[in-house]
Amino acid sequence: GENVGLHLPTLSVQEGDNSIINCAYSNSASDYFIWYKQESGKGPQFIIDIRSNMDKRQGQRVTVLLNKTVKHLSLQIAATQPGDSAVYFCAENTGGATNKLIFGTGTLLAVQP
């Protein structure tokens, strides 16, 4: 049935501050991780990815950190802007023969001007 009343975790930040969005993944065999941004009424949009042989990867204003020991992934957004307001999802590729991409439940980032 429906998960009535289920709310997304929300991170509220001031414009110009740095944002850190966290994600715990489930499968220790996952070898590839992706962060997606989803704006209201749109499909997810790729932000940055990282393979399991790395622990940090940087893009433009974004950095992804991977801690395989505790199965934790984070997305850091520098100098957060109002246009960054969206729901952010992490996803893990379970790898091997399945090649399935499993998504987390998402975090709503609200940027206050």
Next chain:
Amino acid sequence: NAGVTQTPKFQVLKTGQSMTLQCAQDMNHEYMSWYRQDPGMGLRLIHYSVGAGITDQGEVPNGYNVSRSTTEDFPLRLLSAAPSQTSVYFCASSYRASGGIGTQYFGPGTRLTVL
């Protein structure tokens, strides 16, 4: 390139009706997937395909069928719609990277309501 396209954008069905959600991509991607997204939740994988003629089940396959007769198209069929299938459906495609799938590109979604 048009990327990933989905039709229709909106659909209302009555319980028991059948329909097909269309998905097409023009990027020559091998991998295609269907997800559903319910309010306040992440995307859940319904079915996926690693190439023409090959499909497999995801997390929530019950009530849905797929086929992949061409590289470009990956339709999702609801054989007998139920209210529990009310959701937003996203199609995605990706190239085949070493060690697994590459970056997935998503379509704009189909919002389905089953009464």
